[in-house]
Amino acid sequence: MIYKTDYHMHSRYSDGRSIPEDYIAPAIAAGLSEIGFSEHLTLFKDLEDWNMNPVNISPYINHIENLRKNTKNIIIRTGLEVDFFAGKEAETKEYLSLLPLDYVIGSVHYLGEKTVDVGPEFYEGKSIDRLFEAYFDSVCAAAASGLFDIIGHCDLIRIYGYKPISDQEHLYRKLAKTMKTHNVAFEVNTNGRNRPLADFYPDRKFLHIFREENVPVCVNSDAHMPSRVGQYFDEAYELLRYVGFTEMAVFENRVRKMVSF
Ligand SMILES: [Zn+2]
Numbered sequence: 229m230i231y232k233t234d235y236h237m238h239s240r241y242s243d244g245r246s247i248p249e250d251y252i253a254p255a256i257a258a259g260l261s262e263i264g265f266s267e268h269l270t271l272f273k274d275l276e277d278w279n280m281n282p283v284n285i286s287p288y289i290n291h292i293e294n295l296r297k298n299t300k301n302i303i304i305r306t307g308l309e310v311d312f313f314a315g316k317e318a319e320t321k322e323y324l325s326l327l328p329l330d331y332v333i334g335s336v337h338y339l340g341e342k343t344v345d346v347g348p349e350f351y352e353g354k355s356i357d358r359l360f361e362a363y364f365d366s367v368c369a370a371a372a373s374g375l376f377d378i379i380g381h382c383d384l385i386r387i388y389g390y391k392p393i394s395d396q397e398h399l400y401r402k403l404a405k406t407m408k409t410h411n412v413a414f415e416v417n418t419n420g421r422n423r424p425l426a427d428f429y430p431d432r433k434f435l436h437i438f439r440e441e442n443v444p445v446c447v448n449s450d451a452h453m454p455s456r457v458g459q460y461f462d463e464a465y466e467l468l469r470y471v472g473f474t475e476m477a478v479f480e481n482r483v484r485k486m487v488s489f
């Protein structure tokens with residue numbers, strides 16, 4: 229059996245539908261060896277309904293800690309999915325340094341005042357090429373910030389299927405090189421399959437670039453409900469094997485190890 233992990237899951241502490249306990253049985257049934265919760269934490273913006281209220285950070289961490297102690301047959305990790313904001317690196321670093329986490333996923337949801345997954349109207353009347361460039365610039369800055377262990381859905385800008393005119397290979401190449409240089413993992417995020425895009429992040433066409441640049445990988449579901457834990461993982465691992473990956477990243481206390489699959 230392959231050692232499988234799912235480090236990207238949301239419970240009711242942010243915008244998931246269920247309490248953390250409800251994710252355990254589906255994770256075991258999916259053959260996972262480790263799972264981790266990664267609630268949305270968005271500092272420096274007004275609180276929105278998809279974010280965890282920062283006052284709940286300690287109850288959340290304690291909740292997952294207790295769940296870990298009381299659960300057999302599967303390892304439970306504590307993580308966060310933190311929004312990256314350029315210019316706020318020092319404050320973010322200080323905030324995260326106080327928390328006992330196994331890993332931090334860094335994600336770019338915001339371009340300006342809006343999130344790129346707010347709705348297709350975000351894209352209307354804009355240059356898709358320029359949006360892709362701006363999005364990748366921000367993700368590169370997140371990867372270079374030293375704040376994160378994993379970069380979440382690194383090409384979320386594809387979510388509604390808008391396609392740039394120009395070739396995007398150079399954007400992926402630069403991002404993969406930046407991740408390698410700054411020792412950050414990327415994720416194959418299977419939740420894109422449930423979105424209008426109907427495929428994984430990142431674009432499978434460019435997955436070989438991450439292999440060529442030797443960037444560590446994990447496979448994550450970004451589940452917002454228990455039924456999606458480990459969803460489409462067989463296909464994701466097959467895809468990774470096809471482009472030449474043989475190991476994946478696991479995390480404990482913000483230290484990464486590589487495990488063969
Ligand atoms: Zn996200």
Ligand SMILES: [Zn+2]
Nearest residue numbers: 236238309450
């Ligand atoms: Zn997420």
